[in-house]
Amino acid sequence: MSTHxxxxxxxxxxxxxxxxxxxxxxxxxxxxPGRVVGIIGPNGAxxxxxxxxxxxxxxxxxxxxxxxxxxxxxxxxxxxxxxxxRTLQGVGQFGGLTVLENVQVGxxxxxxxxxxxxxxxxxxxxxxxxxxxASLPYAKRKRVELARALxxxxxxxxxxxxxxxLDADEIGWLADLIRDAGTTxxxxxxxxxxVMSVCDEILVLDxxxxxxxxxxxxxxxxxxxxxxxxxxxx
Ligand SMILES: Nc1ncnc2c1ncn2[C@@H]1O[C@H](COP(=O)(O)OP(=O)(O)OP(=O)(O)O)[C@@H](O)[C@H]1O
Ligand SMILES: [Mg+2]
Numbered sequence: 001m002s003t004h005x006x007x008x009x010x011x012x013x014x015x016x017x018x019x020x021x022x023x024x025x026x027x028x029x030x031x032x033p034g035r036v037v038g039i040i041g042p043n044g045a046x047x048x049x050x051x052x053x054x055x056x057x058x059x060x061x062x063x064x065x066x067x068x069x070x071x072x073x074x075x076x077x078x079x080x081x082x083x084x085x086r087t088l089q090g091v092g093q094f095g096g097l098t099v100l101e102n103v104q105v106g107x108x109x110x111x112x113x114x115x116x117x118x119x120x121x122x123x124x125x126x127x128x129x130x131x132x133x134a135s136l137p138y139a140k141r142k143r144v145e146l147a148r149a150l151x152x153x154x155x156x157x158x159x160x161x162x163x164x165x166l167d168a169d170e171i172g173w174l175a176d177l178i179r180d181a182g183t184t185x186x187x188x189x190x191x192x193x194x195v196m197s198v199c200d201e202i203l204v205l206d207x208x209x210x211x212x213x214x215x216x217x218x219x220x221x222x223x224x225x226x227x228x229x230x231x232x233x234x
Contacts, residue, residue: 006069008032008184009054009156014063016049016208023049024060025208031156036178036185038195040219041205042228047188050205051160054186055079055086083155087145087162093133100129103147111151119151120144124173139170146177156184163191196220204228 009031016024024046031037039047052058054065056074065072067082079085093102103116111119120126123143125136133141142162149157159178163171171194178185178198189195195202196216204212204219206228212219219225 006066008035008068009072009186010066011050011054012064012066014050014053014060014065016046016053016058016060022208024053024205025210027063027203027205027208027210029203029210029213031184031186033155033184035200036181036187036198038187038189038199038202039205040189040192040195040202041211042231044207045205046208047205048160049208051086051158051186051188054084054158080152080154083152084158085149085152085154085156086158086160087149088160093141093144093148095132095134097132098129099125099131099133099136099144102133102144103151116147116151119147122150123147123177139166142166142170146174150181154183156186157181158186158188160188161190162187163189163194 011027011029014024014027027050029037039050041047049058053060054074056076056079065074072082097105099120100113100116103119104111104113117126117129120129123146125140125143125147128136128140133144136144146162162174166174171191175194175198178187187195187199199216202214202216202219203210204225211224211228212222214222
């Protein structure tokens with residue numbers, strides 16, 4: 001039975017080991033419907049690994065995932081069935097396909113050209129529909145990557161470092177897109193201004209351990225968080 005309190009994506013005590021390395025150490029998180037939840041932490045903290053667990057690329061040694069109260073055993077090729085879409089760290093487009101075709105094949109059921117075009121429009125890159133990705137500036141390719149995730153109209157949009165390599169104007173545009181996405185968003189990002197401006201709640205990982213969970217204001221003033229980042233910079 002499903003109740004209001006179990007709506008959303010839940011991670012329950014997720015632990016991942018790679019050999020002797022504890023990449024995720026008993027991580028629990030609730031991502032309620034419609035919320036923007038950030039995952040931050042120094043390099044190697046386990047952020048991408050957490051995404052990979054949710055997508056089924058990495059199987060945790062222990063722990064469980066539930067979606068709206070039901071167990072989720074994720075498989076990468078079946079994510080769309082659960083309404084989950086992700087963008088990759090960097091850009092990963094097929095060079096032999098046009099921008100429009102890349103967006104069409106962004107989901108299992110090939111999207112109609114009109115749907116793909118609408119997603120490109122929403123991301124401000126419809127003018128490139130007939131071009132090949134390699135001919136686009138990096139920032140525009142990142143937008144195509146977003147269009148590719150959005151075309152499936154996901155309930156949960158997972159973004160892994162969407163601001164990487166973007167200038168301030170592009171990051172401003174991205175912030176608006178995330179705020180107006182109308183879906184649940186899970187955001188891994190190093191760009192603190194972006195994280196602080198769009199997230200409702202932020203989980204901080206350090207060496208795989210959850211060290212803080214709170215609103216941007218709480219995270220900004222949490223001494224443990226500052227310590228983790230200072231340690232990483234030293
Ligand atoms: N497939 C793997 N096999 C072995 N070790 C791995 C694997 N994937 C990740 N790791 C290790 O697990 C730890 C967490 O890596 P992860 O990529 O999740 O960090 P991250 O927080 O995303 O870092 P970054 O900010 O640099 O992207 C790192 O020490 C990494 O080297
Ligand atoms: Mg990463």
